[in-house]
Amino acid sequence: METINKLENMIAEWYKGLPHLPKNGQQWLAKNVWWIALIGVILGAVGIFGVLSLTLFAGAILTAAGGVAGAAVAGFAMIIIWAYLAVAVVSLIITVMAISPLKAMKKRGWTLIFITVLLEVVAQVVYFLFDYNFFGLVWGLLMSAVTAYFLFEIRSFFDGKTSASKKA
Numbered sequence: 001m002e003t004i005n006k007l008e009n010m011i012a013e014w015y016k017g018l019p020h021l022p023k024n025g026q027q028w029l030a031k032n033v034w035w036i037a038l039i040g041v042i043l044g045a046v047g048i049f050g051v052l053s054l055t056l057f058a059g060a061i062l063t064a065a066g067g068v069a070g071a072a073v074a075g076f077a078m079i080i081i082w083a084y085l086a087v088a089v090v091s092l093i094i095t096v097m098a099i100s101p102l103k104a105m106k107k108r109g110w111t112l113i114f115i116t117v118l119l120e121v122v123a124q125v126v127y128f129l130f131d132y133n134f135f136g137l138v139w140g141l142l143m144s145a146v147t148a149y150f151l152f153e154i155r156s157f158f159d160g161k162t163s164a165s166k167k168a
Contacts, residue, residue: 004114004118008111012152020153021153026157029154030105034100034109041095041096041099047088048085048088055081059077059078062074062077084123087126095113097112098112110155114151120140120144121144124140124141
């Protein structure tokens with residue numbers, strides 16, 4: 001956890017010089033981030049089931065229609081997709097664990113969401129090593145940076161010393 005805290009402080013320094021949201025916007029986002037995370041969990045679960053069913057269907061078609069070459073392509077694609085699904089499931093579980101602390105405006109919830117952002121950055125780099133999709137890497141890192149921006153905008157509301165009722 002000490003490594004996460006050091007990384008958090010280092011990234012906070014990067015975002016310190018950027019323009020900030022108005023205080024009411026920060027407060028609104030801090031109070032409502034729990035249901036935004038809940039919507040993300042619901043959409044993420046639907047996405048995981050969609051990718052899983054499509055993957056199994058495509059693998060069967062490639063194997064049946066493509067013979068040995070189709071099976072080889074399907075096998076390599078399955079490795080990439082299973083890695084993607086594993087990261088997605090872990091991120092989903094961490095986000096589910098963060099919802100209740102986020103609702104109570106506890107630092108633990110903020111930290112769990114921060115961990116999912118870090119996990120997504122690592123996943124983007126690993127995915128790049130599989131498919132060499134430079135645009136996908138840049139886009140994924142850009143989305144992680146934007147997510148981190150909003151996350152660090154509300155960081156002060158999750159200091160762990162005050163409760164949600166005192167913040168209101």
